[in-house]
Amino acid sequence: MTAVLGDPAPAGLLDAFWAYERALMANDLEQLDRLFADRPDTLRGDAAGLLVGHEQIRRFRGGRGGARLRTVLDVHVRVLGAEHALVVAVTELERGGRGQQTQVWQRGADGWQVTAAHVTVPAAAHDARIWRVVGDPLVRPTGAGPLDGLDVAVKDLFAVAGQPVGAGNPTWLGHAPVETTHAWAVRTLLGAGAAVRGIARTDEFAYSLAGANAHHGSPPNPRAPGRISGGSSSGSASAVSLGHAAIGLGTDTGGSIRVPAAYQGLFGIRTTHGAIPTAGVLPLAPTFDTVGWLTREASLLARVGDVLLPEVAPRPVREIVVVPELLALAEPDVAEAVGAFAASVDATTESWDLAHLESWREAFRVHQAAQAWAAHGPWLRTRLDSLGPDVRARFEAAAEITSAQAVAAAIGVASAGRTIRRLVGDRVVVLPSASSVAPLLAEDVSAVRDATMRLTCLAGLGGLPAVTVPRATEEGLPCGVGLVAGPGRDRDLLGFVRDREERLRR
């Protein structure tokens, strides 16, 4: 029994309200579209964000596969002049909990129609797009130190004692043993006073830059709603963006820290290859795999480095260069933001011959793929069905690589690495962290992946540290400035960025 409260309802309003409710429960898209005003300023908001215009709302409805089953408990009616009325409904969901639906209705030639709606449903136990397991905390600190009171979102590739490693794939998780010791990086963070907040989602086997896990969905990108999170350290990045955790621990093989940092407006570091032990981390391509992390502030990015990175003699950043040919690899809005950053740090402009870039990227791709198949092929061979289409296609291509191709790629990687390390020298190179802002959720990201890999493969090939500094495009979307230095100069980069951002905030 629904209680109808408030003002006496104008003629036809409650009929329209109930017609909408029935259409919602039946997922009758035509009727739902009819009952929402066909205007560019019709609004519909929920926890995922505000949709503006009938067309956006129509597309959202078409894609969601129906609303949750519910009962309407109370309806509050408020007459707002001759043409408008407010209807606030308290709902009870079949799966449990209560929600609220606020609607502004307008009477027009087509009868009563909704021109604005705001919907709340009960929150889930946890945000399963971001977290596989989360706690308050999941693992307590084992020591005290510079990270006291901070918590870490651990990418689901790192061993956390008491939990299996899930690698973003439910079938793998189903077979994975419960770990008995923490990965080196996890153990070290716990010893420095940090707690493990939880285990964060990853793209399957970290073999993607999108974050759009086929099983768990794309973690939200709160700074750019409606756009992908970036991956593969996607859950760690979204957890930090949303304030669920202070530190997002992840890995970066071909951009898996730098890309989500750029897409979500976070600071991030991919460390020098080999600088941080990968013990207890599921490999993707060991010659490229590195440990990295994401934060909302440059000072904390550096503080985590103080804990995880080997101590080396500091070498202050003296010369910064910007390479127009690298800027040109990004979309104009991103290139502009990166160029502005370079100007602000008085970077020297330097021209690079990138004639071999395409072959470098291809060598990176093939060497990565050959290693990925070596690492996971024996297990995946009979379980390719368990993968989402993108990652599956990538592993299937990896399976086809011949040993001759793999050897040629390894040689190409070694040579490209030497060239890149020589080009960077003892300077810091400013370049785009990703080729574009975060693509829209519906977009095909394969072209974006190729364009971004052209940029991210450089640090990968050189084994170099790369820090992402968040900036915004003119349109206001997050984008990433990348700073790359010679091997082992992680702390130099972190200190430079920390000092610079602190000066900017003063």
Place this chain on the structure above:
Amino acid sequence: MTAVLGDPAPAGLLDAFWAYERALMANDLEQLDRLFADRPDTLRGDAAGLLVGHEQIRRFRGGRGGARLRTVLDVHVRVLGAEHALVVAVTELERGGRGQQTQVWQRGADGWQVTAAHVTVPAAAHDARIWRVVGDPLVRPTGAGPLDGLDVAVKDLFAVAGQPVGAGNPTWLGHAPVETTHAWAVRTLLGAGAAVRGIARTDEFAYSLAGANAHHGSPPNPRAPGRISGGSSSGSASAVSLGHAAIGLGTDTGGSIRVPAAYQGLFGIRTTHGAIPTAGVLPLAPTFDTVGWLTREASLLARVGDVLLPEVAPRPVREIVVVPELLALAEPDVAEAVGAFAASVDATTESWDLAHLESWREAFRVHQAAQAWAAHGPWLRTRLDSLGPDVRARFEAAAEITSAQAVAAAIGVASAGRTIRRLVGDRVVVLPSASSVAPLLAEDVSAVRDATMRLTCLAGLGGLPAVTVPRATEEGLPCGVGLVAGPGRDRDLLGFVRDREERLRR
């Protein structure tokens, strides 16, 4: 920079909007009250529920200690006739994530005022009022069986391997070791195909019936918003109410399953004392402590019993009695619902002499307290400060019990138990599960606790099984019908309730 979109704003509207925003950020309660229309039908809703009337909204604001810091990104204005306007704001929270605020403004003698508002903020990583740790799942099943595909919210008194036992008290949690084996009940459920969804909040050391944990707040009561959850198996109950988990595993010493079941409209069972091993469960008062569980359906309540309870020869329920003197111990609305249930099962009315009830309850209280202090006094003695005021007062009183008092209480308990077991005999007794519906969050619950203990202590003293069947008062609030039987008749009770509820649903 805030973008203002939509219709041109009427004079004064945006000034009022920004005045409200400034007042919200400053927690200027007077100004906020002024800008909300002083009417009995003013509305304000969020994920916690819908508040109706200026007074309710004022009280809510007075109690919350300010809104989260935020920036307004976009404002959408819609003119609704001469007197009304809609303002939808997209906000960005300082801690991360975006929210939405929908407001209907009305122009009156006092200028523009809000007459309806709906607010969304980003969901937390997990609902920390309900869960200490939660996962997808936290612990995988170890076998297959009748509980395949179901998940369990485990009260934070049970050992879960890989996690410490928190007992609802952060200081205890800080000292607790990581468990290496599961409690018997957890292990048995996992073996039957269930997964552990997570570790659910409890009142501190289970020494309360309220659910209002001083450190983590009161878990929501979705069936009775604004009212307490009931405890001490509070998190398990709310998790089941909200559909976070199918099964809520808990304990019942003096009502800790029956009371939250009654308050939240769930099925629940407190088992015969000793029927289910308490190995791996933190004790409160071992002579009364029992394992129990909560579900949304009677059939699942029974199915869990098939897994956890010892197999005994079934003895069908033949005679059901209802005792007017017990009904009279409840509030009239609850007594009426319980009486109606008794009539529907053709219960025989029987009069009991309850002259000793007060002394029974007191013997229960003292015997429980003496055991609670024996169990936790050595640790708590120097840590009473770590407890919330209610539980602290109870432990402090427990510390004062002399050994003579404890012995006298134990003797009283034994004698009362014999009497109660004799009174129940081989019948089933219908009585209120709790003396009232769930008290309002702000209410002082000490009188309610005493009244409910008068009812719940009976099964406790007798070591008897008690099932709660959810019903509603005439006002529509959840209340619990209790069914108590002789020792060991848990399966008889579960089967009776399952069959009866299934008949009702046909």
